[in-house]
Amino acid sequence: MDILKRIFKKAESVEPSSPDPMEGVPPGLFQQESEPRPEPRVGLGKKKNRSIPLHPFVPAISFSIGVACLVALGALTVLAKMEAERRIQTSEDEMITISYPEERKGTQLMYDDIAQIPLKVRGLKWISPVFRMSGVMEWSEKSHEVAIAGVTSDMFKINKLQASHGRVLRELDMNMNFCVLGVNAYEIIGENTTVPKPGSTVLINGVPFTVLGILEKAQGLHSSFVDNLVLIHLKTMERHMDARSEGFLQAMTFHGVRTGPVAYGIANELKNQLWDTPVSLIHGDAMKDQLNTQIKANMVSLGVAGAISLLLGVVGMVSALISQVNRRKAELVVRSLYGSNGMELYGRYGMEGFAWGFAASVAGLAGGVVITDMASQYIGWPFMFPYDIMPLAAFFTFGSIVLFTVFPAIRASQIDLAGYLRSADEFRGV
Amino acid sequence: MGSTILLREIKKIYKVGPIFDDVVKSVDFVVEEGKKALICGEDRTSRAALMRILGLIEAPTAGEVYIDDSNMTDLSYEKMCAVRNMTFGYVSDLLPLIGSMKVINNVQLPLNIRGDMTREEVQARALESLEYVGAKDLANIFPARLGEEDVRRVCLARAIVGLPSVLWVDDIWLAQDQMEQKRFLENLFQICDEVGVTLVMSSEKPLAGISFDSVVFIRNGKLAYH
Numbered sequence: 001m002d003i004l005k006r007i008f009k010k011a012e013s014v015e016p017s018s019p020d021p022m023e024g025v026p027p028g029l030f031q032q033e034s035e036p037r038p039e040p041r042v043g044l045g046k047k048k049n050r051s052i053p054l055h056p057f058v059p060a061i062s063f064s065i066g067v068a069c070l071v072a073l074g075a076l077t078v079l080a081k082m083e084a085e086r087r088i089q090t091s092e093d094e095m096i097t098i099s100y101p102e103e104r105k106g107t108q109l110m111y112d113d114i115a116q117i118p119l120k121v122r123g124l125k126w127i128s129p130v131f132r133m134s135g136v137m138e139w140s141e142k143s144h145e146v147a148i149a150g151v152t153s154d155m156f157k158i159n160k161l162q163a164s165h166g167r168v169l170r171e172l173d174m175n176m177n178f179c180v181l182g183v184n185a186y187e188i189i190g191e192n193t194t195v196p197k198p199g200s201t202v203l204i205n206g207v208p209f210t211v212l213g214i215l216e217k218a219q220g221l222h223s224s225f226v227d228n229l230v231l232i233h234l235k236t237m238e239r240h241m242d243a244r245s246e247g248f249l250q251a252m253t254f255h256g257v258r259t260g261p262v263a264y265g266i267a268n269e270l271k272n273q274l275w276d277t278p279v280s281l282i283h284g285d286a287m288k289d290q291l292n293t294q295i296k297a298n299m300v301s302l303g304v305a306g307a308i309s310l311l312l313g314v315v316g317m318v319s320a321l322i323s324q325v326n327r328r329k330a331e332l333v334v335r336s337l338y339g340s341n342g343m344e345l346y347g348r349y350g351m352e353g354f355a356w357g358f359a360a361s362v363a364g365l366a367g368g369v370v371i372t373d374m375a376s377q378y379i380g381w382p383f384m385f386p387y388d389i390m391p392l393a394a395f396f397t398f399g400s401i402v403l404f405t406v407f408p409a410i411r412a413s414q415i416d417l418a419g420y421l422r423s424a425d426e427f428r429g430v
Numbered sequence: 431m432g433s434t435i436l437l438r439e440i441k442k443i444y445k446v447g448p449i450f451d452d453v454v455k456s457v458d459f460v461v462e463e464g465k466k467a468l469i470c471g472e473d474r475t476s477r478a479a480l481m482r483i484l485g486l487i488e489a490p491t492a493g494e495v496y497i498d499d500s501n502m503t504d505l506s507y508e509k510m511c512a513v514r515n516m517t518f519g520y521v522s523d524l525l526p527l528i529g530s531m532k533v534i535n536n537v538q539l540p541l542n543i544r545g546d547m548t549r550e551e552v553q554a555r556a557l558e559s560l561e562y563v564g565a566k567d568l569a570n571i572f573p574a575r576l577g578e579e580d581v582r583r584v585c586l587a588r589a590i591v592g593l594p595s596v597l598w599v600d601d602i603w604l605a606q607d608q609m610e611q612k613r614f615l616e617n618l619f620q621i622c623d624e625v626g627v628t629l630v631m632s633s634e635k636p637l638a639g640i641s642f643d644s645v646v647f648i649r650n651g652k653l654a655y656h
Binding site: 335338339342344417418 | 525
């Protein structure tokens, strides 16, 4: 106590107060001052809190959905590549052929539209549609029911078809009335009579066509159907045959050095769009746009949904955690008052945010596997989740967690103890 | 054991925009070890500012604060936190119980922050503290179910659980009847006497029928009556 008296000479020892606490108090001590001191406006005591309380559970779900969609997107991209590679390896000469369709009338497929497809697909060299119709061929005063196919010159290259007599169709032949006979068609037409030799003229649906050649018997599984056909150029068919109203697209074959998942996706999409779903009209630019839109629609929508959900989730989590910090200011003050320093508060609120984010991330990663599984089943691919992408997904996910954990934790650790009490006291005084 | 608190020429000025507001003007004040002091005054801003300075919650603009001969004015942030934890027990209606934690966990809070005891020791001490204020049966319920008086008792238990040397009690009876005030203060005084803790309390007016060792009045930022 000596030091106290030395330092603080004015301080007097405390005297016990009288039983009546007001006794001895100078008169007027509790009266209002004549000119009251202006009420200081300190802190936020008189401000209304208009923030909407947001529980972290809601944005955590959004974050999970975002993570799941993006994981699925990554996984499906890898799966598509794997699937394409698998098919390329198992198919001959890196060829993708769409399976034979059901007969379908009303398909409108223009030659110019077909010609757009290779321009859209990187690495795709040729595309070969086979547009089929039935017709009547007249030869040597006899008529026969035949199957007529409108093809492009690529079709012969892809199926490695060669002529036993004469030659096959070339692209320059599109403006001429030329035809090539499959070996079976040739034999049927020539049954019991002389066969049409190259250079002879036949009538197909009443239109005169010059026979360019006779095909060798096809060897490949995919090309054997041409043996029964009378082949004319697709452009010629468009010009003369009015095939669109009566024929159907029988097959479409893509051939490329590096076909890849995009070509496969286009093939699948065309199959769906042209054969399984009625399409009334597809023309040049419209088809180009439609390809862009439809083929990538699933992937893009998955990516967009994932990105938006993830963004909403991250922003929402930051808002929710900050909202939590604001709502729990009294708790922060109590903790701070009883000795929690900034680092402890930072750690505590950081851990809370991390816990929410971790739970959401795990749910999202698991959800991504489930979505990939469902999408694989829908598309018809064998499900084989590429777990190689998980470390990358986890890295970005936990990066996002850090993003939405740090800021609220900093806010919590920077609580102004005195400011809060001061403003609360001002507010209480109103 | 209580602590001696000495305020020496304390000044506190708030700057709000262009206005400088002198809420505490050169106050000298001492509360000796184990004594009970009451700070009164209708000037809420000055009274609260003085209490915050006294409780090491806010630094003065000028002057020095001594606790047991140690100058607290220039302590670092971390040391100040530690001193608050070890030295003070705070009771104020601005410091509510944490609603997401049970009463027992609320009471354990200062000890958990201190972190030098095992979980069992902390729990035992918290129960002991609750028993001391007559609220042991409330240990396992959430604060939302407590009445006003129970909340005050639990807050008191939280304040004394760390065996502080100073009890800092802010205006806690704004909407309380006199009988309830008196009952609470009698309990509080009994605790202070038994533990030997120094009590610093603030109130708008002197409390009828309650005897403090020291009553000071603050007016216009100065001690008007000591």
